[in-house]
Amino acid sequence: MGKSEVSAPILLLGSQGQLGWQLQRDLAPLGPVLALDRRTCDLADLDRLRAVMREQRPRLIVNAAAYTAVDQAEKEPELARRINAEAVGLLAEEAKALDALLVHYSTDYVFDGSKAAPYVESDATAPLGVYGRTKREGEEAMLAVGGRGLIFRTSWVFGARGKNFVKTILRLASERDSLKVVADQVGSPTPAAMIATVTGMVLAQLDGGRAQQGCELYHLVAANPVSWNGFARAIVAAAEQTPGFALKLGPEAIAPIPSSEYPLPAPRPLNSRLDCRKLEDRFGLTMPDWQPYLSRMMQLLALKAQNGY
Numbered sequence: 001m002g003k004s005e006v007s008a009p010i011l012l013l014g015s016q017g018q019l020g021w022q023l024q025r026d027l028a029p030l031g032p033v034l035a036l037d038r039r040t041c042d043l044a045d046l047d048r049l050r051a052v053m054r055e056q057r058p059r060l061i062v063n064a065a066a067y068t069a070v071d072q073a074e075k076e077p078e079l080a081r082r083i084n085a086e087a088v089g090l091l092a093e094e095a096k097a098l099d100a101l102l103v104h105y106s107t108d109y110v111f112d113g114s115k116a117a118p119y120v121e122s123d124a125t126a127p128l129g130v131y132g133r134t135k136r137e138g139e140e141a142m143l144a145v146g147g148r149g150l151i152f153r154t155s156w157v158f159g160a161r162g163k164n165f166v167k168t169i170l171r172l173a174s175e176r177d178s179l180k181v182v183a184d185q186v187g188s189p190t191p192a193a194m195i196a197t198v199t200g201m202v203l204a205q206l207d208g209g210r211a212q213q214g215c216e217l218y219h220l221v222a223a224n225p226v227s228w229n230g231f232a233r234a235i236v237a238a239a240e241q242t243p244g245f246a247l248k249l250g251p252e253a254i255a256p257i258p259s260s261e262y263p264l265p266a267p268r269p270l271n272s273r274l275d276c277r278k279l280e281d282r283f284g285l286t287m288p289d290w291q292p293y294l295s296r297m298m299q300l301l302a303l304k305a306q307n308g309y
């Protein structure tokens with residue numbers, strides 16, 4: 001190992017997001033991590049991003065930053081494209097020049113959801129909205145540059161830190177005595193902590209990323225797909241079993257509705273299920289269920305509320 005490699009840091013972008021926060025812990029065993037977020041490295045500022053890459057000369061870049069506001073993206077397609085696609089292309093080019101590995105995350109929203117079975121990596125993409133389109137463009141940019149890369153497509157991310165569906169349902173369940181949640185969109189709720197753990201395990205198997213040749217795409221989601229309605233019911237059921245939540249409704253008060261009754265600016269795929277066998281087979285992994293992570297998240301939220309931190 002040369003001197004420059006010893007000092008070359010791991011660069012983590014988007015370190016304050018749901019996933020970035022978890023990655024800080026799971027990347028630490030691989031070496032010194034330089035964790036940057038929007039305030040210190042704005043991906044919309046491509047010149048700054050290039051300068052950071054050239055100054056730091058990382059050997060491994062993990063990009064957890066993204067424009068993730070799915071509906072707002074319909075109004076800001078250029079900004080979404082710059083962050084989700086152009087910045088990713090730039091990172092891929094700079095990484096290639098350094099022979100560094102770029103780890104990047106993408107989404108189930110690259111698909112239109114019309115397939116009857118879980119999607120595999122080789123299935124044709126057909127995003128329904130701006131967010132999905134720009135995330136697909138980011139994947140394409142990485143693949144076109146042809147450096148060393150890993151792209152993990154995930155879905156329905158949740159965790160104790162950050163904004164997500166779990167927290168929205170908990171808030172609504174404390175305010176209302178009935179709810180309607182769509183039941184015809186099916187996918188895998190995926191804990192941010194699980195994505196970070198799997199990323200760390202994969203990188204450890206790849207000698208900290210040094211052994212990865214070329215750019216590979218993998219699906220990475222938790223087991224046990226469910227509808228949004230089923231997920232909402234599971235959230236309330238988990239909260240019921242955790243002391244400290246004041247709920248106005250139980251799981252049975254969450255009525256199933258079709259997507260047509262809950263129109264949003266960006267349409268969502270009906271089938272978001274992703275097949276993870278490629279990842280499982282290559283690295284000898286089994287994707288865990290999301291339910292235990294949900295219970296643990298409830299305990300964490302209850303503790304936080306109790307202790308005021």
Ligand SMILES: NC(=O)C1=CN([C@@H]2O[C@H](COP(=O)(O)OP(=O)(O)OC[C@H]3O[C@@H](n4cnc5c(N)ncnc54)[C@H](O)[C@@H]3O)[C@@H](O)[C@H]2O)C=CC1
Pocket residue numbers: 013014015016017018019020037038039041042043044063064065066067068083105106107108135154155156157158162163192
């Ligand atoms: N949240 C979800 O349900 C899903 C997320 N994903 C993907 O997973 C990855 C991680 O997502 P989350 O952690 O859930 O998202 P998040 O929204 O919690 O975090 C995104 C991070 O990116 C940062 N960011 C936004 N704009 C930025 C900019 N211009 N410059 C620098 N940083 C910027 C934010 O500050 C935040 O720290 C992303 O690639 C996302 O597209 C994929 C499927 C579903």
